[in-house]
Structure formats: structure tokens, C-alpha cells
Amino acid sequence: MADSIAGFRICKKLDNFAESCNILKGYFSSFGAPAKQGDAMTWREMCEADLTDCFNIEPRHMGAEIVGYEPALKIWRLLVRSRCFNSVVIESSTPKHMKRIVASGSSVFVTPDFATQELERPRPYLNSRILASIASKRSVILPESVLCGEDIHCPVDLVVLNGDYLNDSLSQDELDEVHMLLPFTFMEAHLGYRLNRILIEWTGETQRQFHHSSGVWRAVETYAQEDRGLSIMTRKDALSVSGSVAAALFQYQEPILHLHETDKHLLAESLRGGSDSELAARMNLSLASIKKRWLSLFQRVAEVQPTLVPGHREQSWSSYRGPQKRHHILSYVRSHPQEIRPFRWYSGKEL
Known part of the structure; x- marks a missing residue:
């Protein structure tokens, strides 16, 4: 120690x-x-x-x-x-x-x-x-x-x-x-x-x-x-x-994904671990809403950094297994935390 x-x-x-x-x-x-x-x-x-x-x-x-x-x-x-x-x-x-x-x-x-x-x-x-x-x-x-x-x-x-x-x-x-x-x-x-x-x-x-x-x-x-x-x-x-x-x-690097606030929220919660059902409970959303957010996130990431989304070249890439796409994106975000800064979802008024 x-x-x-x-x-x-x-x-x-x-x-x-x-x-x-x-x-x-x-x-x-x-x-x-x-x-x-x-x-x-x-x-x-x-x-x-x-x-x-x-x-x-x-x-x-x-x-x-x-x-x-x-x-x-x-x-x-x-x-x-x-x-x-x-x-x-x-x-x-x-x-x-x-x-x-x-x-x-x-x-x-x-x-x-x-x-x-x-x-x-x-x-x-x-x-x-x-x-x-x-x-x-x-x-x-x-x-x-x-x-x-x-x-x-x-x-x-x-x-x-x-x-x-x-x-x-x-x-x-x-x-x-x-x-x-x-x-x-x-x-x-x-x-x-x-x-x-x-x-x-x-x-x-x-x-x-x-x-x-x-x-x-x-x-x-x-x-x-x-x-x-x-x-x-x-x-x-x-x-x-x-x-x-x-x-x-x-050692700062510029973010390249340019994520929406809802995307940052989803990824920040996902980095804490848990299933989609657990994410839904923590984020006060329905399970269907969580799955919809993942799909929207995959589509936006594929537009700016397609290599992070497995199957992006496939004609039916949107049906490609979600957990695999999620794994690639989360792995990238773990080593590039600038993509989801500021990390916190909620905020009060300007102090």
C-alpha cells in the first residue's frame, strides 16, 4: 500500500x-x-x-x-x-x-x-x-x-x-x-x-x-x-x-461523438452497471423508452463513428444484436470520458 x-x-x-x-x-x-x-x-x-x-x-x-x-x-x-x-x-x-x-x-x-x-x-x-x-x-x-x-x-x-x-x-x-x-x-x-x-x-x-x-x-x-x-x-x-x-x-482529447444530453445520461447510468430494467428504474423511464433510447444512440453514433457500431455496414444493421453494439460504445466511453462530460444529468439553476 x-x-x-x-x-x-x-x-x-x-x-x-x-x-x-x-x-x-x-x-x-x-x-x-x-x-x-x-x-x-x-x-x-x-x-x-x-x-x-x-x-x-x-x-x-x-x-x-x-x-x-x-x-x-x-x-x-x-x-x-x-x-x-x-x-x-x-x-x-x-x-x-x-x-x-x-x-x-x-x-x-x-x-x-x-x-x-x-x-x-x-x-x-x-x-x-x-x-x-x-x-x-x-x-x-x-x-x-x-x-x-x-x-x-x-x-x-x-x-x-x-x-x-x-x-x-x-x-x-x-x-x-x-x-x-x-x-x-x-x-x-x-x-x-x-x-x-x-x-x-x-x-x-x-x-x-x-x-x-x-x-x-x-x-x-x-x-x-x-x-x-x-x-x-x-x-x-x-x-x-x-x-x-x-x-x-x-491529457485532454476532444470529444468526437457530440452526444445529446439524453445520450450522456443513458451512458453515464450504464457505466454504473445493471440491466435495461435496472436502468429504467434508476432513470424513471419505461423499459420501452430505454430500448428506444439505445436504438437512437446507436443510430447517432453510427453516423459520426461507424466503427463503434458492429454491423454498421450490414443492410439490416439496426437489427444487429444490441448488447454487442452497447459493449463497443461503453468500452470506448470508459476510456474516453470526455464524451459524456459533464457526467451528471441533473442540474439546478446557475449558481
Whole structure:
């Protein structure tokens, strides 16, 4: 587990984006894939009901210093529904304990002006300024239109809001698994975006060591009296560490399928696994609607990338076995996550 504690480092050099994604998917399938029966730890997206438990782990990351606790909680409830917000909750269950949240992480895309301002004038309480901007109707959250492709050539800046775990109440084996899951679920959530700079305000020495042991985070400022500090990761930082998995975050490829929102929704749910009946239940659609969406997706993909659809040259290709076509498309999307970014289907109003 030495490499897991090092965060974003593995021994193999990653030569291209697709290879990076495939290797990471192998890690994900080995360490706590969602809803695997019998796993000690599983992960999923954060929801509103998780917020209190998540901030009980590390209250300082809530960002309530300016607006106060209740307004901050209200803003977080909006954030968890935004496409500009990514998150993970890691849960542990044992024979002695019911399922409980042992770690959580979240991030938000911000405007380049805000990221530049924070780097030029670093101060404590980064999260609180983000929440205060939303409360004042002068949000520094990146407009969703940028993520949705209206300006796809513009790199985006990211702030990691939290990456916290129960340090004192976990066994060493549990800590090792959390140390592995947090960075790799972070990768899973952010691969496929055109990233520019990643900022984080860490709290406490344990968290500082956890991030900086990877070698890819660079210190910007330390606020000794507050027991906090600002760190940054850029493409240059990630590539400077030989064999760094984090380099894959900055190896962006243009999407070629140009999928509709409904297509992205279908593929994102399919990547979680399950039959068409299970997809229908999760998406609140009829089974017939799911099958109709698959057929429409096959037809659109065949128009722009026909090699992904087996039987596309056959006169009756539309009757070609659906599972085979689905397998090819899902395999491609797994190694090219930019095709379905932003990953999340629902969204609230612009923050």
C-alpha cells in the first residue's frame, strides 16, 4: 500500500490518455466499486442528506466563516445539484457497524479570474469566499454553459473543497483503503475535462502530508496560525513526477461523438452497471423508452463513428444484436470520458 499513500503515483509510466483511463478503471474495479455486495467500502456521489455527516468529519471545510452555518448549508444543498460540482462519499460497513460515511471529497469549477485572484493574493478561508460569492449573487462558480461545450477550447480551473476522512477511528487497513480511494475517485470524477489549474486549501498537518506526499501538489502559501495552506496542481506539476497518474488529468482529447444530453445520461447510468430494467428504474423511464433510447444512440453514433457500431455496414444493421453494439460504445466511453462530460444529468439553476 506504499503507492496508495503516495496518492497519485504508480510505478508504470502512462503514455496516453486512453491507457491512463483503462489502468484507472482497473483500480476502480478493485477498490470499492459502487454497490458491490460484501465490499467493506463502497463509494457514490454526495447527496443533500450526507452534508451533516460529511462536515462532522472536518467542519473547517464547510466554508461558513463569512455567511454562517445555516446559509452555508443551504448553499451546499444547491452545490450538490450543480454540474459544476463533483463529489464522492465513501462508506464502510462491517458486521459490527451499520454503513457509515468514513470519507468524503468534493470540488467545484470556478472562473479563471477567481482562481487567478486567489493565487495572486492567497488568504485563509478559500471555501468561505466561494460560498459568499453565491450568497451575494456574484458567483465565482463557472457557468454551466462553459462545461457543456459552448466554449470547449477554454481550459477550466478547479477548487477542491474537501477531501476528508476519519483518521482516528479507522483501522490501518481501512485507512490504507481510504488513502487509495480518495485520489482515485477524484480521478474518476475529473478525467475528461480540459483542466487548467487545481487549487486546494488543506487543513491540518495530516492532510498536508496526504496531499504533498504525492509530489504533484505545489505549496502556494501556508497560514501557520490557521493551520491551513493553499496548494496548486498544474499540468507542469503533474508531468514533473515520473509515473504520476495525475498527469492523465491534463491529457485532454476532444470529444468526437457530440452526444445529446439524453445520450450522456443513458451512458453515464450504464457505466454504473445493471440491466435495461435496472436502468429504467434508476432513470424513471419505461423499459420501452430505454430500448428506444439505445436504438437512437446507436443510430447517432453510427453516423459520426461507424466503427463503434458492429454491423454498421450490414443492410439490416439496426437489427444487429444490441448488447454487442452497447459493449463497443461503453468500452470506448470508459476510456474516453470526455464524451459524456459533464457526467451528471441533473442540474439546478446557475449558481
